[in-house]
Structure formats: structure tokens, C-alpha cells
Amino acid sequence: MKTYSIGQAAKVLNLTPYALRYYDKEGLMPFLERSASGTRFFKESDIASLKIVDCLKSTGMPIKEIKTFIDWCSEGDSTLQQRHDMFQERKAVVEAHMAALVETMKVIEHKCAYYEEALEAGTEDVHKDNWAAQPR
Amino acid sequence: MKTYSIGQAAKVLNLTPYALRYYDKEGLMPFLERSASGTRFFKESDIASLKIVDCLKSTGMPIKEIKTFIDWCSEGDSTLQQRHDMFQERKAVVEAHMAALVETMKVIEHKCAYYEEALEAGTEDVHKDNWAAQPR
DNA sequence: CCCCAAGCTAGAGTTAACTCTAAGTCGAGC
DNA sequence: GCTCGACTTAGAGTTAACTCTAGCTTGGGG
Numbered sequence: 001m002k003t004y005s006i007g008q009a010a011k012v013l014n015l016t017p018y019a020l021r022y023y024d025k026e027g028l029m030p031f032l033e034r035s036a037s038g039t040r041f042f043k044e045s046d047i048a049s050l051k052i053v054d055c056l057k058s059t060g061m062p063i064k065e066i067k068t069f070i071d072w073c074s075e076g077d078s079t080l081q082q083r084h085d086m087f088q089e090r091k092a093v094v095e096a097h098m099a100a101l102v103e104t105m106k107v108i109e110h111k112c113a114y115y116e117e118a119l120e121a122g123t124e125d126v127h128k129d130n131w132a133a134q135p136r
Numbered sequence: 137m138k139t140y141s142i143g144q145a146a147k148v149l150n151l152t153p154y155a156l157r158y159y160d161k162e163g164l165m166p167f168l169e170r171s172a173s174g175t176r177f178f179k180e181s182d183i184a185s186l187k188i189v190d191c192l193k194s195t196g197m198p199i200k201e202i203k204t205f206i207d208w209c210s211e212g213d214s215t216l217q218q219r220h221d222m223f224q225e226r227k228a229v230v231e232a233h234m235a236a237l238v239e240t241m242k243v244i245e246h247k248c249a250y251y252e253e254a255l256e257a258g259t260e261d262v263h264k265d266n267w268a269a270q271p272r
Numbered sequence: 273c274c275c276c277a278a279g280c281t282a283g284a285g286t287t288a289a290c291t292c293t294a295a296g297t298c299g300a301g302c
Numbered sequence: 303g304c305t306c307g308a309c310t311t312a313g314a315g316t317t318a319a320c321t322c323t324a325g326c327t328t329g330g331g332g
Contacts, residue, residue, distance in 0.1 A: 005278080005279075006278090006280095007278065007279085016320085016321075017279085018277090018320065018321050018322075019319080019321085021280090021281090022319070022320060023270055026319095029262075034280070035328095036280090037280090037327075037328060037329085038279085038280060038281095038327090038328090039278090039279055039280075039328080040279085040280090041327090042239050043321060044169055052243070052247075053239055053244075055243045055244065058236065059240060059244070062319090063318075063319070064318095076260070077254075077258065077259045077260055078312085079252060080254050080259075081233060081255065082262065083251055083253065084251035084254075087203045087247045087248045087251060088248060089242050089245055089250060091241070091245065092245050093155060093220045093242055093243060094241050095238055095241075096243075098234065099239050100194065101194075101230055101233060101237070103229050104170050104191055104194045104195060104230055105227070105231075105234075107187075107188070107191045107192065107229060108195070108226050108227050109227065111188075111223045112220070112223045112224060115216060115219055115220035115223060116220065118213075118216050118220075119217065119220055121217050122213065123216075124212070124213055124216065127309070131267070139307075141308075142308090142309075143308065143309085152290085152291075153308090154290065154291050154292075155289080155290060155291085157310090157311090158289070158290060158291085162289095171298095171300090173297075173298060173309090173310090174297085174298090174308085174309085174310060174311095175298080175299095175308090175309055175310075176310090198288070198289090199288075199289070200288095211310085273322085273332105274305085274332090275330105275331090275332095276328105276329100276330100276332105277307105277328105277329100277330100277332100278327105278329090279326105279327080279328070279329090280325100280326075280327070280328090281310085281324100281325090282321105282323105282324095282325100283323090283324095284321100284322085284323080284324105285321080285322070285323090286314100286319100286321070286322090287318100287319095287320095287321100288306105288317100288318095289315100289317095290315105290316085290329085291315080291316070291317100291323095292313105292315070292316090292323075293312105293313090293314080293315090293328085294311100294312095294313095294314100295311090296309105296311100296318090297308105297309075297310070297311105297329105298307105298308085298309070299306100299307100299308095299309095300305105300306095300307100301304105301305090301306095302303105302304090302305090
């Protein structure tokens with residue numbers, strides 16, 4: 001079965017070897033194996049696990065909480081409920097984040113339109129009269 | 137015309153007075169006025185401007201870049217193009233961010249389903265056989 | 273057999289965006 | 303006139319997540 005050095009794994013995951021060692025130090029890779037001389041080697045399953053770590057990171061979850069999840073995984077079936085609840089919560093977090101981004105997008109698009117009109121007129125003054133009428 | 141103290145403005149914007157003073161120090165509020173004795177007071181237009189700052193922050197823009205935008209605003213019509221381009225770029229950033237969140241959501245939902253099945257079975261082992269068949 | 277790129281560790285340094293502390297001032301209410 | 307809460311400043315402290323440095327070891331190619 002194919003394995004990866006830390007450099008290769010970093011490339012695949014679009015991270016640095018520094019970051020991977022940091023994750024290891026923080027306990028996010030209890031499964032990781034080493035060669036006799038101490039060199040880390042990453043199995044496909046390790047890469048898959050790190051992709052989940054990356055997914056959780058992209059929901060804004062801090063490393064310490066991700067570690068809690070990893071610990072639950074090591075503990076086995078007795079933590080199934082916690083892990084399930086955690087993903088439900090992450091889902092809610094991502095939904096909230098997306099909703100916030102939709103609001104942000106509205107403001108940005110409004111500003112794009114504002115500056116397109118201003119550019120056409122050559123001056124921002126075109127918006128002076130109806131400033132009070134602007135939504136947000 | 138109604139004005140706000142730093143504490144009131146913080147409440148309205150859901151920030152702390154510390155954060156507002158920090159923004160001031162970083163040059164995000166060149167328009168801000170003070171009383172004779174040095175106390176900041178925020179006009180409605182200042183609140184509106186800070187909402188734009190907040191919007192830009194929520195696109196992931198660092199404070200220093202937001203300051204550049206604020207400086208452009210102070211410079212007047214000669215920077216209309218830059219400001220327009222900046223909002224176009226922010227739009228692209230938000231779109232990319234949303235697309236990434238959609239991918240994150242797919243993984244999360246997949247995991248939710250995974251743990252629901254495992255909970256029903258009482259063990260994670262139900263997934264052992266078809267692990268290789270799992271997308272991602 | 274030698275070399276060098278890439279691995280290892282411990283621990284120091286970086287960065288952003290606050291967040292807080294200390295010491296002082298101001299203004300409204302009793 | 304005094305007090306108290308909210309304001310002011312300068313500058314120190316915090317936190318997360320890396321990122322780098324120094325000094326050392328190791329494994330594969332010529």
C-alpha cells in the first residue's frame with residue numbers, strides 16, 4: 001500500500017510540513033506511524049483523516065476542539081452520539097456562516113452598482129441626493 | 137442629529153469600545169469627530185461607514201487593506217476606479233468562499249448520515265465493509 | 273563511500289486583531 | 303462640591319495557528 005513522506009503529504013493536502021508536524025504535536029494524528037528511525041509516514045487512511053480535519057477547520061473549528069473529536073474517534077463506539085452531535089452542530093455553524101455571507105454579498109453587490117454608476121457619471125456626487133434613501 | 141458615544145456605538149455595531157478605538161488608531165475612521173475635551177462621538181454616517189468596514193471584514197479582508205479603501209474614500213473621485221475594482225474583487229472572494237463552504241457542507245452532511253447509520257446499528261462497524269466505496 | 277535533500281526535535285518568533293491595565297479626566301446627578 | 307461611571311491615552315498582554323531556526327540524523331543516487 002502506498003505511503004507518503006511528510007513532504008508528499010503536505011503537497012497532497014496543500015499544507016506545509018511545518019503545519020503537519022504542528023498537528024501531530026497537537027494530537028490530531030494519534031494513528032500516524034513512524035519508521036524505525038522516527039520518520040513519519042502517512043497512509044491513505046491518514047490522508048483521508050486529515051481531509052476531515054481540514055473540513056472541520058474550514059467550518060472555523062479550532063484545533064483544540066478538533067482534537068476532542070479525534071480523541072472520540074479513538075475511544076470507539078461509546079462516543080458515536082457525541083460525534084454525531086458535533087457534526088450536526090458544525091452543519092448549523094456552516095449554515096449560519098453561509099447566511100451571513102449572503103448578507104455580505106448583498107452589500108457588496110450594492111456597492112458594485114454604486115461605483116458603476118459613479119464611474120459612469122465621473123463623480124460620486126450622483127449619489128449625494130438619495131443617500132438617505134439607500135437601503136443600508 | 138443623534139450621535140453615539142463609543143459605548144453606544146459599540147453596542148449598535150456589536151463590537152467592544154476597545155475594538156472601535158483600535159480601528160480609530162489604525163486609521164479606519166478619519167471622519168470621526170471629538171468633543172472639545174477629546175471624547176469621540178459617532179454620527180449616523182459614521183455608524184454606516186463602520187457597517188461597511190464590518191462587511192469588508194466579513195469577506196476576510198485584513199484591517200490594513202480596509203484602511204487603504206478608507207484612504208481612497210478620502211481622496212475623492214480620482215479613486216473611483218480602484219474602489220470599484222476592490223468591490224469586484226471582494227465579490228469574487230465571497231463567491232469562492234461560498235463555493236468552498238458548499239463543498240464543506242457536502243462532507244459534513246455525509247458524516248451526519250454516516251453517524252446516523254452507525255448510531256442506529258449501535259456500532260461504527262456497519263461502515264467497515266464499504267469504506268473503500270465512500271466518496272471522498 | 274559520500275553527499276545532500278529531506279527528515280527529526282525543541283523551542284523561539286511571527287502576525288493579526290483585539291483586549292486589557294494603569295493612570296488620569298470629564299460630566300451628570302445628588 | 304463630590305462621586306461615579308464612562309470616557310481618554312500609551313503601552314503591555316493574549317491567542318491561535320502556524321513558521322522558522324539550529325543542530326542533528328538519515329536514506330537514496332552517483
